[in-house]
Amino acid sequence: MSQRTATATPSGLGPSAAEQLARQRMHRPKRVDRITDLVGNTPLVRLHHIEQDCPGVELWAKCEFTNPGGSVKDRPALRMISDALAKGLLQGKRLIDSTSGNTGIAYSMVGAALGIPVTLVMPQNVSAPRKQVTSAYGTELVFSDPMEGSDGAIVLARQMVEAAPDEWFYPNQYANENNPLAHYHGTAVEIWQQTHGRVTHFVTGIGTSGTVVGTSRRLHELGAEVGRHVQCIAMQPDDAMHGLEGLKHLPSSLVPAIYDAGVLDDTVWMPTDEGWDMTDRLADAEGLFVGHSSGGNVAAALRIAKQLAARGETGVIVTVLCDRGDRYFVPLEWEKRYVW
Ligand SMILES: Cc1ncc(COP(=O)(O)O)c(C=O)c1O
Numbered sequence: 453m454s455q456r457t458a459t460a461t462p463s464g465l466g467p468s469a470a471e472q473l474a475r476q477r478m479h480r481p482k483r484v485d486r487i488t489d490l491v492g493n494t495p496l497v498r499l500h501h502i503e504q505d506c507p508g509v510e511l512w513a514k515c516e517f518t519n520p521g522g523s524v525k526d527r528p529a530l531r532m533i534s535d536a537l538a539k540g541l542l543q544g545k546r547l548i549d550s551t552s553g554n555t556g557i558a559y560s561m562v563g564a565a566l567g568i569p570v571t572l573v574m575p576q577n578v579s580a581p582r583k584q585v586t587s588a589y590g591t592e593l594v595f596s597d598p599m600e601g602s603d604g605a606i607v608l609a610r611q612m613v614e615a616a617p618d619e620w621f622y623p624n625q626y627a628n629e630n631n632p633l634a635h636y637h638g639t640a641v642e643i644w645q646q647t648h649g650r651v652t653h654f655v656t657g658i659g660t661s662g663t664v665v666g667t668s669r670r671l672h673e674l675g676a677e678v679g680r681h682v683q684c685i686a687m688q689p690d691d692a693m694h695g696l697e698g699l700k701h702l703p704s705s706l707v708p709a710i711y712d713a714g715v716l717d718d719t720v721w722m723p724t725d726e727g728w729d730m731t732d733r734l735a736d737a738e739g740l741f742v743g744h745s746s747g748g749n750v751a752a753a754l755r756i757a758k759q760l761a762a763r764g765e766t767g768v769i770v771t772v773l774c775d776r777g778d779r780y781f782v783p784l785e786w787e788k789r790y791v792w
Contacts, residue, residue, distance in 0.1 A: 470677035474649030478642055487565045491526045492638045494518050496646040496770070501737040502730075502754060506761035510768045511753055514643065516775065517742060521561035522554070523775035528662050529558035531634035532623040533568065541621050546571050548620045550602070550609035552578040552586070553698060554775055555625055560589035571620075573609040575601055581782055625660050627709035635666030643667070643770050644674050653769040655685040655720065655752045657699040657745050661711040663772060668715040683717045687752040690721040695728065698745040698774060720752040727751050731777070741777040749774070 467475075480493050495515045503511035516524035536542045547563060549555065552574035563570035570591045574582065577598035587593055596608040613620045625631050643651055654671055656664050668684030675682035689696045692704035702711070724744075731747025734740040753771040760767045 468677045470644065470649060470674040473641060473644055473674065474647075476645050478645050487520050488530055488562055490520045491530045491562075492519070493642060496643065497738075497740070497773075499734075499738055499740075499750065502733065502750065503757060506754070506757040508764075508766040509757040509760050511750070511757055512647065512768065512770045513740070513746075513750060513753075514639065514770065514772045516772055517746075519558075521558040522779060523558065524663055524772060525554040525558040526561065527634040527638055528625060528628075528631040528660075529555060529562050529623075531630040532625065532628050533559070533562050533566065535630045536621055536623065537566070537568075542568055545619060545621045546592075548573065548609055548613060548622055549625070550574070550596075550605040551625075552582045552602075552605075554779075556582070556586050556591070557589075559623075560586045560591040563591065564589045573605045573612070575605050579782070625662065626706075629710065631660055631662035632666030632669065632710050632712075635663050636670045639663065639772075640667040640670030640674070643671065647768055647770065649674070649678060650768045651682055651770050652680075652767040653683045653685065653753075653756055654771070655687055655756060655769065656749050656772040657687040657689075657696065657722075657752075657774075658702065658711070659698050659700055659745070660708050661686075661700075663774075665710060665712050665715055669712070672715060683756075684715060685718045685720060685752070685756065686716050687720045687722050687748055689727075689748070690723050695724040696722065696744050696748045697780070698743065699748065720755060722748045722752055730754070734773075735777065740773060742773045743775045743777055743779060746773040746775070 478493055481489065484490055495518060496512050497515055499511040499513055503509060519526035546569040547559060548571045549559060550573040556572045559570050571594060572586055572591055573594045573596055575598045576595040583593060596604040613622045654667060658664055664686045671682040671684055689699050689701045692701050694701060727744055727748030730751035731744050734742055734747060734750060749771040753769045757769055
């Protein structure tokens with residue numbers, strides 16, 4: 453790695469904003485006013501066992517599964533909704549979007565906490581747990597043609613918005629700048645503080661690209677303030693037909709409007725098997741039971757760690773644990789009674 457080179461601004465004017473930030477400690481509140489106050493400020497955990505083959509390289513992972521909705525998507529959902537509330541865009545309207553995954557759960561959690569009605573459009577054939585978890589928050593579900601997949605849900609949501617624009621607020625996470633901004637102002641700053649400005653590499657997978665674009669943009673700025681370049685690397689599945697839930701293979705997908713290749717130093721292409729094997733290893737070796745995109749992220753971080761170690765270099769590599777593994781199990785049937 454390139455060791456941290458500067459400790460004070462050359463002009464002698466005192467520590468830069470980046471240096472001041474690095475010295476600040478992050479505090480998780482013990483008492484909050486509402487559940488949305490618990491979004492962000494997630495812990496950073498060191499992966500001692502997985503890094504052990506790479507002497508001199510530290511591997512760290514951001515525990516985004518500790519967000520109250522259970523995933524990294526709580527951050528953009530909260531920021532998109534807060535921004536819409538501040539601009540009066542939600543007045544008398546329902547939030548509508550076409551997601552059945554983590555973003556749907558995040559909208560549902562934030563909507564319930566802030567009193568905003570939410571409608572999610574999803575293909576009729578999505579799994580029962582996805583329908584159950586989102587409707588447990590009081591979210592209205594509209595089903596699209598199962599033969600048309602997630603694109604069919606997007607089209608139906610857009611048609612509903614076009615038919616009655618005054619009834620709906622459509623955040624569109626693929627084009628909404630508040631998605632990367634949530635990570636620019638949150639995830640990146642936290643990583644900088646939690647590593648005391650020592651982070652050398654950041655790597656994470658692309659879904660909407662909000663996490664990698666927003667975090668990388670800010671880490672580049674913070675590194676530049678102290679005369680360092682933080683390497684920011686995207687991970688993508690290596691094939692259009694992949695099993696890394698939540699991630700996109702951009703060469704075969706619609707490229708999100710918020711995607712900005714200019715903030716990325718490199719891309720790691722990840723086979724499904726390598727991501728799944730690392731998911732198993734994280735549970736077994738580190739006690740971290742996380743989803744498969746998290747396994748892919750750590751596998752990508754380990755590849756970078758091995759390259760550094762092979763060159764005799766040191767480094768502080770940070771990646772993201774996007775959600776927990778139990779999200780991919782079928783939960784108990786939701787019943788309003790106890791069965792003894
Ligand atoms: C499980 C999982 N991992 C990773 C991501 C990627 O995050 P982003 O949309 O910020 O690129 C998502 C996004 O929905 C996700 O659900």
